[in-house]
Amino acid sequence: MVAAVGEQVQKGTAFTVGTEAEIEYAEHICGRNPAFDRIRFVNSGTEAVMASLKAARAFTRRPKIAKVEGAYHGLYDYAETSQTAKPENWGQAERPSSVPVSRGTPLHALDDVVVIPFNDVQRALSILDAHRDQLACVLIDLLAHRIGLIPAAEDFVRALRRWTEQNGALLIFDEVITFRSTFGGAQQWYEVQPDITALGKMIGGGFPVGGIAGRADVMEVMNPLNGPAPFPLCGTFSANPVTMIAGHTAMKLYNQEAVDRLNALGTRARNEIGEAIRIADVSACVTGRGSMFRIHLSMDAPQNYRQAYLSLEKAAVFSAFVGHLFDGGLLMVETGTGFLSTAMSEQDIDDMATVVLVALRKIKPYV
């Protein structure tokens, strides 16, 4: 990897035109999943989700997007809506409010975001029906860590696929994190293909990246070769050859064998953390799938954002727990979620479970 990147740096880091490195990498990623007819690269997951939403609007000529309450999709005004909704502003479960994250977000942006609850087919479809003629797309993350790291239910995903097909909207999967889950992304756990997939993180091999992959006719809205594109997509460093070489090198290494090994480490991590919870006899549980896990300080796993939402007191206990993990040498995000890396070994997982056990014992009196 270091040698491949070093060699590319010698040749050049940014050009105004496409490069062979870009084409070869595009072919590799498209070869991993039959839903990827074409791909365009950008520089971050935020940009990939933004471009996916704009492509859906351009394709359908409609303004609104639908997203799941509490799910994180980067910083674009529309995509971030209701990511941090609170009990005092999230509204009725039957009609969740569109809540801004950033101060000063234009109200008209919120008006164009339709918020649906996770894994609740009936409520979600009823909300979507109310906006059926204006919705460009439904955006979901199949294993969203901020809403509990519960896999999207098969019937929920199928219902959204059917609804979007019947109503002329597109289905977008945000696989910025979850692409790691199988050789072609978490979507290969399901019998459903999206129209567009947003990619990021791992496909850059450690360099800034995003990707928009999808159906050829949808991707055509970004094609500048037949007159002005309905959605012109460009960017100074998009598809720069350093990222392309780094990403391609990393993803060639992330072959089926590597995916299987990482997912087996994930199973080991969830089992061992589950065992630590039993030994500590604390009211806690662990969720996740593939190479991802999340620890909850509650007996039952939350089923959606509202259930995963922590009161101030519970958040303080959780924060102390994450602090104890840190003291034990484990740096974990504030939601208690872990994403394993191919550099890790079984020993690392065992060591991690030992640290979790110590931390659980420390917070036991407060749970």
Ligand SMILES: Cc1ncc(COP(=O)(O)O)c(C=O)c1O
């Ligand atoms: C699911 C998801 N979508 C989008 C993003 C945004 O990606 P980036 O940080 O590269 O802008 C993230 C980042 O954590 C993410 O987890």
